[in-house]
Amino acid sequence: MTAMNPKLIALDWGTSSLRGFLMGANGAVLEQRGSPHGITALPEPGTAGFEAAFEALCGEWLDRWPALPVVAGGMVGSSQGWREAPYVRSPADVSRLAAEAMEVPTRRGLSILIAPGVLSHPSGGAPDVMRGEEIQIAGALRLHPQLAERGHFLMPGTHSKWVDVRDGRITGFETYMTGELFAVLCRHSLLGRLMPAEAAAPEVAEAAFTRGVEAARHSRPGDLAHQIFAARTLGLTGEMPAAALRDFLSGLLIGQEVLSALGHSAQADTPLALIGEEGLCRRYAGVLQRFGAVPALQLGNTAPAGLFHFAIAAGRVAAAGEPAR
Incomplete structure (x- = not known):
């Protein structure tokens, strides 16, 4: 670990699990850690539980690199999360996510930047929402920029998402339970x-x-x-x-x-x-x-790349050849 030069801690914080990524330049994952402490399985209720889960996963990293920025995506930004990051309406891209992100302070004195989810409400149809998948889409577009102009994504799971992308923006999606x-x-x-x-x-x-x-x-x-x-x-x-x-x-x-x-x-x-x-x-x-x-x-798991892309858009880390804002 002595040769590491980390730039970011990225958290993929869902309902049943928490994953942390220590990331280097250009979004390389230097180290990955997992925890069962999703937002419904915290060590204790409320803010103290989020603090404890975060500290258990990332404390060693932050003891060594206390100035690292931290970003998070997923259900940690829901109404049941650490702090709610309200949905942004589609069409939405990673810059919009960064502009509408919310910060939550920690007892270490640093803040975690939490990505919002996305709301789609087609005319005459029922609303649809995603939280966490928007970060995965951002990662997919970072890794495969040829899909940004016109792409269609299937994200199977408990609640499968079928997502349309135009010019790098999520323009609409449908959820199947x-x-x-x-x-x-x-x-x-x-x-x-x-x-x-x-x-x-x-x-x-x-x-x-x-x-x-x-x-x-x-x-x-x-x-x-x-x-x-x-x-x-x-x-x-x-x-x-x-x-x-x-x-x-x-x-x-x-x-x-x-x-x-x-x-x-x-x-x-x-x-x-x-x-x-x-x-x-x-x-x-x-x-x-x-x-x-x-x-x-x-494409597999694109969340780490998406969190790094989100951090760049928010000015928390620098893109290749650019200073952080």
């Missing part, structure tokens, strides 16, 4: 009673998942409420092993998400990039291919 709906149906509905804890053999699981995707692909509007009952009846009749019912349901829900999102998109010629956990992105990429929409890129 696919992951949460899957968890609720498995744990708190009649469907889950036939689903054992053990997983199916890989080839059996894949066949069940594919059957769910194909059911979604050939469905009509409004079919989902009927189709999900098959996750029970296929098991009751012995047509599908009980251990594979979860995979069938996953394929059905992801397939319905992709069917809907592609149907809403008017961007058939726009590059589609996936951002997120590698295994889940790979699974979505396979579904997209079945629907004839091959993703151009799978």
Whole structure:
């Protein structure tokens, strides 16, 4: 660690976890640390809990480099977070995020700059929000600037996001509660009673998942409420092993998400990039291919690059060849 020359501490602070990145020039990650202390799992309630979680993760870094700037993104800026950073309306880029960021003081005497989320409210439609994904988008655009002019992003997860970007700005997005709906149906509905804890053999699981995707692909509007009952009846009749019912349901829900999102998109010629956990992105990429929409890129975790980009826009660190403001 003696050869390190860090420029920034960046925090990706979500609901269930906290990740810290010690970053050097040009956004290189010098060291990474993780903690289970997301905003709903703090060591103690309230401000003291945020302070304790921050100190446990970053105290050693700050003891050594006390002048390092600190930025944060994610649910730490929500109404349940350390300090609320209100949503900015789309279209929004990283400069807008920096201009609307909020600062929270720490007992060390330094302040943490917290990124706001983004609100999309299309005319005649319901509002939609993101918090944390905007930083990942900023990172994707920093790493792949060719996507800034016109890009389309899929960010699968508990609440999947399908995001449109024009000229470096988030212009609109849609959220699908696919992951949460899957968890609720498995744990708190009649469907889950036939689903054992053990997983199916890989080839059996894949066949069940594919059957769910194909059911979604050939469905009509409004079919989902009927189709999900098959996750029970296929098991009751012995047509599908009980251990594979979860995979069938996953394929059905992801397939319905992709069917809907592609149907809403008017961007058939726009590059589609996936951002997120590698295994889940790979699974979505396979579904997209079945629907004839091959993703151009799978980007993994772009949050560190996005936090560094946010810090540059806020003047907390310098871009290459420029002094910090």
